[in-house]
């Protein structure tokens with residue numbers, strides 16, 4: 001059984017083809033600049049040639065056609081024909097109030113996704129383009145939607161209701177939804193299995209720290225709170241997103257800049273976060289380097305002259321992560337395990353050290369030596385005597401999508 005996993009953005013389309021017997025990746029790649037000019041990167045894992053070149057990709061339909069052509073071609077392929085793709089799993093960013101789990105795509109699911117456009121206007125139209133392109137290219141292959149929001153459907157009312165007029169929830173579905181659900185679910189499940197915590201009322205906080213970042217409070221394997229809200233702008237500061245700020249800033253910035261609400265939202269989404277503070281980069285590798293940290297160990301060289309704003313942007317980020325962790329200790333009534341995952345969480349000893357140093361008051365201590373080791377698989381960085389286990393767990397959202405897809409088509 002092979003499952004093709006698709007993550008469609010407005011001008012990009014990432015894919016991975018899984019062999020589900022072995023849960024290995026047969027090929028993966030990325031279509032970029034769809035609707036602009038077009039570029040395809042394709043990497044087979046059977047030793048055949050990789051492809052990395054400009055090709056015209058006017059729409060998502062041509063992108064899917066190009067992916068299928070590469071997957072089945074003599075020079076770059078990993079399967080001999082389309083019939084070897086048994087199902088397609090799509091990442092769907094928002095499932096609104098309707099989806100509590102993954103869903104086999106039919107006309108009703110498409111209708112509900114279309115209704116979710118009002119909640120995620122930047123993401124759902126792109127997800128739908130990916131789904132429609134695959135339906136057209138593979139009309140007889142089952143398609144499954146896996147929602148970023150689904151894992152958070154267990155969040156209780158008191159945590160998802162915003163303190164604004166209730167009618168917006170009742171009439172317009174405005175509430176906290178949360179995102180990165182597949183990642184929070186994947187890493188918390190691994191920790192529960194690794195530590196033998198099944199059914200033990202485990203209290204886990206998962207920190208998905210990447211280009212977009214969110215935290216989740218996971219009680220006994222179920223999400224009970226998360227930092228992102230009705231959109232992925234809320235919560236901790238991110239690469240370019242501001243996270244939680246005083247909502248009056250929209251009015252204040254609009255007055256300063258003479259910008260419309262939409263233009264001001266663009267500033268908060270694309271020009272804020274750590275980039276907004278340091279003015280140079282949203283990539284933590286650049287920022288840590290500018291702050292004088294060693295790329296491998298994250299230790300700061302005492303003879304370095306750190307860039308003040310680079311250091312400040314890291315300080316703001318780590319402080320907010322630690323502050324939300326503290327608030328989730330309240331939500332969970334304690335803390336057993338703290339998990340770091342995604343690009344920054346998996347690869348930045350600096351961020352893990354800074355965040356954990358702010359949490360010593362609640363009994364979180366990490367082993368400096370272990371923390372300076374590069375993760376690649378599960379890494380336990382807990383210091384002897386720490387009340388809380390601290391784990392680095394590489395996330396794998398595509399594998400979760402492939403597994404959910406298999407489960408749904410096997411029913």
Ligand code: AMP
Pocket residue numbers: 209210211212239282283284285288342343344347348
């Ligand atoms: P993601 O969205 O999970 O792919 O994470 C991407 C982000 O991870 C990048 O923009 C970087 O900020 C960060 N990142 C990746 N590698 C490293 C590293 N070695 N050290 C610090 N940050 C990293």
